[in-house]
Amino acid sequence: IKELILLTIIVGSGLVSALPPTKIGTTKTNHGDVPVLGKGRASLQQVRNPHYRFNGARAIYRTYLKYGVQPPDYLIEAVAKTDALNTAAEGKRDTGSAAAIPVNPNYDIAYVTPVSIGTPPQTLHLDFDTGSSDLWVFSSHLPASQIRGQTIYVPANSSTAKLLADHTWSITYGDGSASRGNVYVDNFTVGGLTVENQAVQCALQVSTSFTRESNIDGLVGLGFSTLNTVVPKSQLTFFDNAKPHMDEPVFTADLKWKSEGTYDFGFIDEKKYTGKITYVPVNTSPGYWTFTSSGYAVGSGNFSATSIVGIADTGTSLVYLPPSILTAYYRQVEGATSSRTYGGYVFPCNSKLPSFTFGIGEARITIPSSYISYAPVTAGSSTCFGGLQSSSSLGINIWGDVALKAAFVVFHGGNPPTIGWAKK
């Protein structure tokens, strides 16, 4: 009401002029500089109120009051109903956006994202993993021998950390790596989006493969909370905790080949993709983002329509598909073999590779051949390891980073959840 009185005084006294302003100085306001046009004249720059929610019924209601006419009951009810709808919408205004940074400049082994934990905030770089649902970190509870350059979370240094007494966790991943520990709750912030009392699982023990990954300070599980390993009471993922406060119950992955991408929470950034997003159903049992691809093509070959049930897993580097698809792909690669020595398909690094296309409904996502020549089997070798490997020993097909970075992927946590794919 203060601003209204101020504005009325200025307008009422004719101080605001329609004359072209001759700027003789500026005065500070919270919307930037306002030009002062000489004695007794001012020009006011209008700014949009981002939180204003239009209420048509209220505009009509005010007109009745302005001309002294008693508003009818239906109008009073309409104003209340619209306000209620606006308030419900206003409750969900949180969004976040954070970088997805390759842990290695030469090979996209994994991507880490900066997060803040606790008070004062402790910044760690965590691997956002849609293939699991534990949020765990290297911590001050680890023996020094298991830490090799990682940043640790020290709950004792956070005034908002609270131990979840008698709760423990223990997890083993598909690649055999593992970790276990105890549980705190604390403030957890990703790209400006904060969840209070997020379960932060502190490692007391990690396997050597984690110790060796000095750029990964822990994981943020973005699978479904049914997979969380905390006992006796399982905990919710960051996404499940954040969902009720977000504009939309979504997060998106825009991973990139050998460069920095982004994870967005609560909104879909139209600038990050081309064409349309094709959504397909998700089977949330047992807790992965499981969907069915409609088929594949090798290079410029014919599209083979066949259902491929698999998971979208940002925490897995490569793509793992049925042996028949691998045979179809690698028979097009000069010198390719399935090597027992290296545990998968390898080929001469200078071999020409075809691209690989997979179907999402009628849509097609093509993985460029450069993403599939993954890395030399050992530093400096002229034999390269393929980005497409067989899923026969896993019992599950996995669309890992090699596929995800070829697309803009929407993990939609609605009811029911769906997954959307777009070209970019």
Ligand SMILES: CSc1ccc(CNCCO)cc1
């Ligand atoms: C040792 S670095 C590492 C990063 C992520 C994960 C979780 N997903 C992997 C597929 O099981 C495991 C290990």
